[in-house]
Amino acid sequence: MKKHNFSAGPCILPHSVFKEASQAVLDFNNSGLSILEISHRSKDFVSVIEEARALVLELLGLKNKGYQALFLHGGASTQFLSVAYNLLEKKAAYLNTGTWSSKAIKEANLFGEIVEVASSKDKHFSYIPKNYSVDNSSDYFHCTSNNTIYGTQMKEFPSVEIPMVCDMSSDIFSRQLDFSNFDLIYAGAQKNMGPAGTTLVVVKKAILGKVSREIPSLLDYQIQIEKESMFNTPAVYAVYVSLLNLRWLHSLGGIKEIEEVNEKKAQLLYSEIDINPLFKGFAAKEDRSMMNATFNLKDNNLESVFNQMCQEANINGIHGHRSVGGYRASMYNALPLSSVEVLVEVMNELERKA
Amino acid sequence: MKKHNFSAGPCILPHSVFKEASQAVLDFNNSGLSILEISHRSKDFVSVIEEARALVLELLGLKNKGYQALFLHGGASTQFLSVAYNLLEKKAAYLNTGTWSSKAIKEANLFGEIVEVASSKDKHFSYIPKNYSVDNSSDYFHCTSNNTIYGTQMKEFPSVEIPMVCDMSSDIFSRQLDFSNFDLIYAGAQKNMGPAGTTLVVVKKAILGKVSREIPSLLDYQIQIEKESMFNTPAVYAVYVSLLNLRWLHSLGGIKEIEEVNEKKAQLLYSEIDINPLFKGFAAKEDRSMMNATFNLKDNNLESVFNQMCQEANINGIHGHRSVGGYRASMYNALPLSSVEVLVEVMNELERKA
Structure with a gap:
C-alpha cells in the first residue's frame, strides 16, 4: 500500500524519478555501466551536470542575468561557512528566524561582526519579524526563506542596497519569487531539488572577489565557477537524481504550476487545523509555511490514538521536530494533494471519535 | 555485453551491490519508501550509518583502539582543509608524491608553516621518495598512500613520533597494513568504498583538541564525533551504498582475501607491461601501485589501433590522466581478474598484429 510521506527532508520525490533513478544504478543511458561507476569527467556525466545547472537558472528565471548555478558538497551547513569566507569583510546583517539562521550566524561570527537585525526567538521562532532595518554599510544581508522546524516562511523580503543572501533549502522551486532580487541563493538538495548529498548555490558573479582574505579552494565560489x-569529484548520483527531479518540474510547467498545487495542499491542511477543535497551529497565521505545517493536539491524551490512526492510514513522517514537539506535515512539491486529503480525513475522523 | 570497467574513480563496485542499491531506490527494507525519501534520523537510516561506521573499524582492525569512523561531506579535498584546521598549530611535515599531496599542501599553507620533507616532482612524480627525515617537532606528518594519477604507491611508511595522517582515497581496504600506525586516515568514497558523495575519516580521538584556533562546526572532528x-544531513545514499560494499568485502573475508586477488591482478598486468615490447610502464618498478597501473605505448602510432581494439573488447576507462598521458588501468577491489585477463589478451593481440 502506498505511503503518504510527509517527511521534513530528505523527502518525497516523484515516483517517476525513483523509477528512472533506480534503473540508472543498473544501467545508465544504455551504457552497460551503472551511474555509480562512471567517471565524473565522462561525457555522459558532464552533460548531466551541465543540464542540471542550466535548468536551475531557467526554472528560477535567472538565465543570462550574470548568475551561475553550482552543485557543491557539504549541505547548506557548509554554506554558512562559505558565505562568510567569500563575502564577509567587516560586518554582515542577519535576520534570525530559527535554528538554521542561528547556526548561520554562529559560523559567520568566526569571520567578522554579525549584526542581528531582528529575531523571533522571543516567541520560540513562531513568527517572522517585520519592520526591521538593515544597515546598508553591511557587506551583505542574510535570511532564511523558510523555517522547516517552526513552519514559518518569509512572504516578503526587505529591499536592501547590499547583496542579499538567502538560505532557501526548504522552499526553493516551490513558489514564484523574483529571484533576481537575490545575489546568492543556497539550498541543500534534500527537499524540493533531489536527494541528500549535494547543495545548490546560485550566485551572481559580480558580488565575488571583494574580500581580502585567502579562501580555501574548495570553498571559493570563484574557483568553483x-x-x-567540478573542482573535485561531485556527488554524482545526487546531482543526477536532482536533474531528473528538475526535469520533472520543468515538464509540469515549472514553478508557476507547482505553486498552484502547493497552495491547494497548504490551504486544505491549514483549514482543517483552524476548523478542527482538537488542533491548533504553531506558527503565526500570516507567516505560515506553505511547505511545513506545524500543529499540536490541544489535548495530549489524544496523541497515541492519533498516532495510531496515522500509522494505519500509512502516513509517514509527521512527528514534529524535537525542539517544537507536536506534529509537522511537510508538503513538498512531490507530495500529491491526495496525501494531504488522507491526513485531513484522519484529523476529521479523530474529531468524530473524540 | 559486459563492460570491463578500469575507470580511475568513481569506479566499479560489485554487481550485487548495484542490484541491491537499485532496489533500495524503489523500496528500502520493505518499508514502502525509497532510500532517497526517508529521514536521516529514521531508525532505518541510523542503523545504516552505525553499521557502516562499525564495519569500517572492524575491517581496518581498529575496533576498541580509540578510533572513530565518520562519514563526512566534501570529498578528500575538504579534508586537505579539515586536517589543517583541526591539527595544525605551527608547522606540519608533508611528503609530496603528486597532485593530491600538492593540493593538500596548498590548502594547509593557509593555516601554518608546511615543511615538504621530500618530493618526487623532479621526475614527474614517477616514484616515491625514500630516506627522508621528519622533524618530530612538527604537529603531524601527512602522506598520500597511493597516487592514482601517476600509479605509485607507498609500500612502507616512516616511523614518526608525531601523529601520522594519511590520504588513502585510492587504496583503502585494498591491502593489509597496520592501520593503528596512523592517527588519521581519510578517503573519498569513490574507489574501494562506495560511490562518489561521501568521505571516510578514521580518527584517533586522542590527537584532537590541541589547536588554539576556533574551528568551523562542520569541519570540527570533535563535533562530528x-x-x-550526523552534524547535518549526511549523504544518505552514498553512505548506504558504501555499507553494501563494505558488507560485500566483509563477506568475502575482509582485506586479507581481497589483497590476494588484487596482487594477482596487478602481477598479471605488470608482467604483460614488462614482457610486451610495445609497452613501457610509467612508475618506478618498486613503487608501482597495485590499484592503478600507468603505462605507455612506445610507438604512439599504434594508439588508434589499440584504442579501437580496447573498445571492441568492451574495455572502459583506461585513458591516462591528462597530466601523464598514455594509459591507466585501475584495478580496484571489485574489478574481476577476468577483466584484467581481457586487457592483457588485447595487449598480446596488439603485439601479434604489430
Missing part, C-alpha cells in the same frame, strides 16, 4: 562545479 | 557523524 571556473572549474564548472 | 559528538554528533555521531
Whole structure:
C-alpha cells in the first residue's frame, strides 16, 4: 500500500524519478555501466551536470542575468561557512528566524561582526519579524526563506542596497519569487531539488572577489565557477537524481504550476487545523509555511490514538521536530494533494471519535 | 555485453551491490519508501550509518583502539582543509608524491608553516621518495598512500613520533597494513568504498583538541564525533551504498582475501607491461601501485589501433590522466581478474598484429 510521506527532508520525490533513478544504478543511458561507476569527467556525466545547472537558472528565471548555478558538497551547513569566507569583510546583517539562521550566524561570527537585525526567538521562532532595518554599510544581508522546524516562511523580503543572501533549502522551486532580487541563493538538495548529498548555490558573479582574505579552494565560489562545479569529484548520483527531479518540474510547467498545487495542499491542511477543535497551529497565521505545517493536539491524551490512526492510514513522517514537539506535515512539491486529503480525513475522523 | 570497467574513480563496485542499491531506490527494507525519501534520523537510516561506521573499524582492525569512523561531506579535498584546521598549530611535515599531496599542501599553507620533507616532482612524480627525515617537532606528518594519477604507491611508511595522517582515497581496504600506525586516515568514497558523495575519516580521538584556533562546526572532528557523524544531513545514499560494499568485502573475508586477488591482478598486468615490447610502464618498478597501473605505448602510432581494439573488447576507462598521458588501468577491489585477463589478451593481440 502506498505511503503518504510527509517527511521534513530528505523527502518525497516523484515516483517517476525513483523509477528512472533506480534503473540508472543498473544501467545508465544504455551504457552497460551503472551511474555509480562512471567517471565524473565522462561525457555522459558532464552533460548531466551541465543540464542540471542550466535548468536551475531557467526554472528560477535567472538565465543570462550574470548568475551561475553550482552543485557543491557539504549541505547548506557548509554554506554558512562559505558565505562568510567569500563575502564577509567587516560586518554582515542577519535576520534570525530559527535554528538554521542561528547556526548561520554562529559560523559567520568566526569571520567578522554579525549584526542581528531582528529575531523571533522571543516567541520560540513562531513568527517572522517585520519592520526591521538593515544597515546598508553591511557587506551583505542574510535570511532564511523558510523555517522547516517552526513552519514559518518569509512572504516578503526587505529591499536592501547590499547583496542579499538567502538560505532557501526548504522552499526553493516551490513558489514564484523574483529571484533576481537575490545575489546568492543556497539550498541543500534534500527537499524540493533531489536527494541528500549535494547543495545548490546560485550566485551572481559580480558580488565575488571583494574580500581580502585567502579562501580555501574548495570553498571559493570563484574557483568553483571556473572549474564548472567540478573542482573535485561531485556527488554524482545526487546531482543526477536532482536533474531528473528538475526535469520533472520543468515538464509540469515549472514553478508557476507547482505553486498552484502547493497552495491547494497548504490551504486544505491549514483549514482543517483552524476548523478542527482538537488542533491548533504553531506558527503565526500570516507567516505560515506553505511547505511545513506545524500543529499540536490541544489535548495530549489524544496523541497515541492519533498516532495510531496515522500509522494505519500509512502516513509517514509527521512527528514534529524535537525542539517544537507536536506534529509537522511537510508538503513538498512531490507530495500529491491526495496525501494531504488522507491526513485531513484522519484529523476529521479523530474529531468524530473524540 | 559486459563492460570491463578500469575507470580511475568513481569506479566499479560489485554487481550485487548495484542490484541491491537499485532496489533500495524503489523500496528500502520493505518499508514502502525509497532510500532517497526517508529521514536521516529514521531508525532505518541510523542503523545504516552505525553499521557502516562499525564495519569500517572492524575491517581496518581498529575496533576498541580509540578510533572513530565518520562519514563526512566534501570529498578528500575538504579534508586537505579539515586536517589543517583541526591539527595544525605551527608547522606540519608533508611528503609530496603528486597532485593530491600538492593540493593538500596548498590548502594547509593557509593555516601554518608546511615543511615538504621530500618530493618526487623532479621526475614527474614517477616514484616515491625514500630516506627522508621528519622533524618530530612538527604537529603531524601527512602522506598520500597511493597516487592514482601517476600509479605509485607507498609500500612502507616512516616511523614518526608525531601523529601520522594519511590520504588513502585510492587504496583503502585494498591491502593489509597496520592501520593503528596512523592517527588519521581519510578517503573519498569513490574507489574501494562506495560511490562518489561521501568521505571516510578514521580518527584517533586522542590527537584532537590541541589547536588554539576556533574551528568551523562542520569541519570540527570533535563535533562530528559528538554528533555521531550526523552534524547535518549526511549523504544518505552514498553512505548506504558504501555499507553494501563494505558488507560485500566483509563477506568475502575482509582485506586479507581481497589483497590476494588484487596482487594477482596487478602481477598479471605488470608482467604483460614488462614482457610486451610495445609497452613501457610509467612508475618506478618498486613503487608501482597495485590499484592503478600507468603505462605507455612506445610507438604512439599504434594508439588508434589499440584504442579501437580496447573498445571492441568492451574495455572502459583506461585513458591516462591528462597530466601523464598514455594509459591507466585501475584495478580496484571489485574489478574481476577476468577483466584484467581481457586487457592483457588485447595487449598480446596488439603485439601479434604489430
